[in-house]
Amino acid sequence: MNGITVANIRRAKGNLKISGLAYMAFGIWEVLKVAIEIGTGIIDPFGFAGLDQYDVKVIFLTALITLFFLSAIILTLHFYVGFSSMRFSKDPTTSRHFLNVSLLLTLYYCIELPFMLYGSFTLDQSVDDTTIASILFELTSIFILIDIIRSGRILKKSVDKEPGET
Amino acid sequence: MQEDFHYYATYCAAYLAGYTHEESMDICYSAQFVDLCTKTLLSKLGAPQDAATTQLQLELADARTDILGLQDITRIWASFHFLPYDLYAQLPRHGRGYMNRYRLICKPNGPLLERTVNIARGTSLQHAGIAMHVLADTWAHTYFAGTPSLVINNTTDDFSEILTAEDGSSCTKRIKFRHNPGATDDLEQNLYTNTVYQSSEKSIMNLGHGRAGHLPDYSFIRYEYLPAWNNYESIVKDNPSDYMKAFAQMIYAMKFLRGGIDGFKPGTYADDTVSPYRERINGILTKRQINACEDWKKFGEELSGQTIEDFDLNKYQEEYIKADKNGKSDTFIGKFIEGALAQKNMVTAEIVKSGNALAGIVKFKQLDILKEAGLD
Amino acid sequence: MTNIRRLGSILWALVTLLIAPLMIIFPELGYAIILCVLAFSLTFKGLGTIIYYFRMARHMVGGKSILYQGVILFDLGMVTLSLSDVPKFYVLVYLAVLHGFSGVVDILRANESKKLGGKHWRLKLTQGIINVLAAALCIFFINSYEAAVIIYTAGLVINAFIRIGNALRKRTTIYIQ
Numbered sequence: 001m002n003g004i005t006v007a008n009i010r011r012a013k014g015n016l017k018i019s020g021l022a023y024m025a026f027g028i029w030e031v032l033k034v035a036i037e038i039g040t041g042i043i044d045p046f047g048f049a050g051l052d053q054y055d056v057k058v059i060f061l062t063a064l065i066t067l068f069f070l071s072a073i074i075l076t077l078h079f080y081v082g083f084s085s086m087r088f089s090k091d092p093t094t095s096r097h098f099l100n101v102s103l104l105l106t107l108y109y110c111i112e113l114p115f116m117l118y119g120s121f122t123l124d125q126s127v128d129d130t131t132i133a134s135i136l137f138e139l140t141s142i143f144i145l146i147d148i149i150r151s152g153r154i155l156k157k158s159v160d161k162e163p164g165e166t
Numbered sequence: 167m168q169e170d171f172h173y174y175a176t177y178c179a180a181y182l183a184g185y186t187h188e189e190s191m192d193i194c195y196s197a198q199f200v201d202l203c204t205k206t207l208l209s210k211l212g213a214p215q216d217a218a219t220t221q222l223q224l225e226l227a228d229a230r231t232d233i234l235g236l237q238d239i240t241r242i243w244a245s246f247h248f249l250p251y252d253l254y255a256q257l258p259r260h261g262r263g264y265m266n267r268y269r270l271i272c273k274p275n276g277p278l279l280e281r282t283v284n285i286a287r288g289t290s291l292q293h294a295g296i297a298m299h300v301l302a303d304t305w306a307h308t309y310f311a312g313t314p315s316l317v318i319n320n321t322t323d324d325f326s327e328i329l330t331a332e333d334g335s336s337c338t339k340r341i342k343f344r345h346n347p348g349a350t351d352d353l354e355q356n357l358y359t360n361t362v363y364q365s366s367e368k369s370i371m372n373l374g375h376g377r378a379g380h381l382p383d384y385s386f387i388r389y390e391y392l393p394a395w396n397n398y399e400s401i402v403k404d405n406p407s408d409y410m411k412a413f414a415q416m417i418y419a420m421k422f423l424r425g426g427i428d429g430f431k432p433g434t435y436a437d438d439t440v441s442p443y444r445e446r447i448n449g450i451l452t453k454r455q456i457n458a459c460e461d462w463k464k465f466g467e468e469l470s471g472q473t474i475e476d477f478d479l480n481k482y483q484e485e486y487i488k489a490d491k492n493g494k495s496d497t498f499i500g501k502f503i504e505g506a507l508a509q510k511n512m513v514t515a516e517i518v519k520s521g522n523a524l525a526g527i528v529k530f531k532q533l534d535i536l537k538e539a540g541l542d
Numbered sequence: 543m544t545n546i547r548r549l550g551s552i553l554w555a556l557v558t559l560l561i562a563p564l565m566i567i568f569p570e571l572g573y574a575i576i577l578c579v580l581a582f583s584l585t586f587k588g589l590g591t592i593i594y595y596f597r598m599a600r601h602m603v604g605g606k607s608i609l610y611q612g613v614i615l616f617d618l619g620m621v622t623l624s625l626s627d628v629p630k631f632y633v634l635v636y637l638a639v640l641h642g643f644s645g646v647v648d649i650l651r652a653n654e655s656k657k658l659g660g661k662h663w664r665l666k667l668t669q670g671i672i673n674v675l676a677a678a679l680c681i682f683f684i685n686s687y688e689a690a691v692i693i694y695t696a697g698l699v700i701n702a703f704i705r706i707g708n709a710l711r712k713r714t715t716i717y718i719q
Contacts, residue, residue: 007398014322014398014604022610029614033621040625040632133620140613147606231546264598317602365608367594394602 004158012151012158013089019147020085026141027078031071038067077105085148092155099152106145113138167306168383171409173198173477174462176298178469179413182439183420187472189291193420196295196502197302198477200246203506207479211486213494216510217503219246219296231314231368237526239373240313244270244525245513246296246506247303248312248374251276253520266522267318268395270311274304274411275432278516283419283430285508292498293505294423298416300509305412306382309393309401310375313524316367320394321377327356328388328402341389343379351380353454385409385451385458406451413447414440551709555702562695562702573633580640581623588616638680638694645673669704672697 084098116138176197180190203219221242244250251273257265279301286297311318325341343360351358361376375382381389382403390402414435421439422430440447443465450461466474482498494500517525561575591612599605625633648670656663676697683689 006400010392010400011398015606018604018607018610022607025610025614029617033617036621036636037624040636130620130624133617136613137617140610144610260601261597264601267598317598317605320602322603365611367598392603394604396603398603 004154008154009158012154015147015151016085016089016155019144019151020082020089022082023085023141023144023148024079024082026137026144027075027082030078030137031074034071035067038063077101081105081145081148085152088152088155092159096152096156099149099156102145102148102152106142106149109138109142109145113142167302167412168457169198169201169477170458170462171302171306171385171412172201172299174459174466174474175413176295176302176416177474178462178466179298179416180294180420181466181470182443183417183436184424184426185291185420187470190470191475192291192498193295193298194474195477195481195498196292196505197299198295199479199502200296200299200506202479203502208503211483211499213486213499213503214507217506218242219506219510226370226373231370234526236314236368237524239370240270240517240525241510241514243312243374244272244517245312245510246300248272248307248310249276249278249282249300249304249513250311250517251278251304253278253516253522264317266524267311267313267315269520269522270313270315270517270524271318271395272304272307272310272312274301274308274408274415276304277432278513279304280430280432281512281516282509283422285512286505287423287430289508290501290505292502293508294420296502296505296509297419297423301416301419302412305408305415306405307375308382308403308408309396310378310382312374314368314370314373316365316369316372316394318393318395319372319374319377320363322392325378325381325389325391328390330388338390341381351456353456380456384456386454406448409451410440410444410447411435548709551705555705555709558698558702558705562698565691565695565698576637577622577625577633581619581625583619584615584622585619588612588614588619591615634691634694635681635684638677641673641694641697642677645670645675645677648673665704665708669701669708672700672704676700 081098081102084095085102087094088096088098113135116134173194177190177194180193181187185193200219202222203217204222204225205215205218206222206225208215208218219242221239226239248270249272250270252271253269255265255269255271257268260268282297282300286293323343325343326338327341328336328338330336339356342355342357344357345362346359349359358379358381360379361371363377364371366372371377378391381387382405385405388402388404388406390400392398392400414437417436417439418427418434419430421427421436446465450458450465453461455461463474486494486497486499489497489500495504514525564571564575565573589612591608595605595609595612599608602608622636625636648666650670652663652667652670656667676693679693680697683693
């Protein structure tokens with residue numbers, strides 16, 4: 001079977017299922033975390049502090065809509081990759097586009113991470129416990145996506161026909 | 167394994183090895199007693215609790231899962247029910263913590279089995295019974311470890327029974343599990359009970375073959391499953407074949423213990439002795455039933471022409487309680503206790519010698535028993 | 543449940559019963575204690591789980607799930623810790639949501655236990671419903687801050703008693719031998 005053992009296929013299926021589920025869970029937690037941090041004032045990306053009441057109301061509405069759309073995008077991507085991954089583990093003949101999306105997301109995280117570190121170490125001067133946790137979270141997200149891509153490729157190879165095979 | 171094999175089948179094996187009916191009864195009683203000799207029972211008898219050969223549900227519920235508690239659990243289960251196969255196994259890029267647990271995986275025909283049988287020679291029938299219990303369990307409990315460990319004893323939910331049709335072809339049927347304590351296994355619906363998944367490494371639920379339920383103890387079943395430790399390679403367990411080998415090996419081991427053979431070699435079976443009865447035994451082993459006591463009992467009584475008493479836990483207790491301090495070691499249970507201590511200390515010493523701390527330490531005063539037997 | 547676990551459960555319930563009135567009488571102290579205990583236990587549990595993955599579970603079939611659980615727990619612990627210097631209002635919302643989530647998990651577990659023929663699913667279901675109701679009422683009355691605090695502490699107290707009851711009842715557990 002293209003040199004891939006049954007054990008490797010089992011491993012790939014298992015990884016796709018677990019990593020797919022994990023990626024969805026990570027997406028939900030990411031959105032919740034941002035909502036908590038903005039809601040409780042831990043971070044203030046929209047600059048609410050120091051504004052008068054009218055300004056706050058307008059900006060608040062803008063912020064809410066922006067957050068809603070951003071959350072929707074994040075969740076959609078996470079759920080698309082997660083569900084597709086789990087579906088692919090059950091039936092490797094289904095669509096594989098999610099692997100390309102996973103690759104793009106991996107590249108995005110890899111580019112974002114240095115900027116995040118730069119921001120924390122230089123601009124903010126605030127390397128605290130949440131920064132460390134965020135870095136760990138990002139690294140794990142990269143790990144999950146790489147795992148999905150790798151396992152997806154193994155499974156894809158196992159169902160693709162070898163040259164000359166009918 | 168269950169009473170059907172530990173009691174009745176052991177009786178049959180002992181008789182075929184050349185023991186008399188009475189001797190066979192002593193051996194098979196001891197073999198079955200291993201599954202019932204708990205600290206609670208020993209405490210009731212005023213006997214040393216270190217000689218416990220099992221832990222029942224209530225004791226496990228109360229068991230500590232700190233380092234000392236885990237060592238106590240491992241000492242009992244690894245010594246009597248999950249004899250480790252290779253205490254010096256090597257796996258590349260695996261840490262010490264993992265390897266300590268991996269090395270406790272039970273398989274038949276390991277070096278410790280040879281020692282188990284050897285230390286029983288020249289001792290009592292009770293010790294022989296203990297050795298037979300340990301030997302039989304190495305076949306049934308293969309691929310599980312006698313220590314609470316998620317990374318070794320866990321399995322996935324993918325269990326399939328391998329069925330053979332009359333024309334010889336085989337097919338698989340999915341085994342379903344439930345976690346209902348009160349329900350008995352439903353063989354027709356392929357519905358069995360197992361322990362709940364617990365993500366804690368040292369949970370009691372991860373001791374032994376709990377995740378496979380009672381499947382290892384049913385002689386009729388062939389099944390395939392995915393254990394946690396085997397790198398996604400599945401395992402096929404052929405219980406009828408394994409139980410037959412266990413039976414033949416017990417006969418061989420008991421011939422050695424009787425003095426009929428020089429040297430016990432693992433991987434050797436008394437196939438000549440079994441051969442006239444192979445079809446009959448195979449019939450018992452492959453019969454689809456939860457408990458084969460009746461069939462084994464009938465076979466045993468046909469062999470010896472004598473009645474095999476049903477197992478009675480209380481049979482020898484009064485004898486032990488009434489005996490004076492110096493006379494206790496001459497009682498049935500006294501001899502059983504000596505055998506149990508020797509077995510437990512031998513296995514614990516071997517585990518400790520291999521650099522594995524999971525079984526704790528051997529107590530110094532009990533080391534004397536080993537020294538006297540030339541086993542230190 | 544082992545005896546040690548029972549004892550731990552009862553102790554935790556007693557600590558909760560002590561802290562609950564503190565949230566009303568000395569709110570700063572009460573909140574600080576709850577947040578710290580919650581944050582540290584989540585953080586250390588997460589860290590421990592991650593270490594366990596690298597030491598052992600990475601060799602196990604399906605072991606990656608343990609790593610992912612550890613990372614989420616650790617992150618949750620860190621976020622909880624960072625709430626120590628935000629207004630109490632937000633802390634209360636956060637705690638209420640956590641309890642609500644825990645209540646939903648309890649309800650799902652009770653449902654599963656009922657399906658599998660377990661005998662004590664009703665207690666778990668009750669606990670779950672109480673957690674969810676308390677969380678919902680808390681959020682509903684959040685504008686009346688004092689009312690929300692009373693509802694939350696009442697929820698804590700009821701949970702503590704259920705926890706004690708749970709620890710003391712007989713359990714049927716399967717140990718396959």
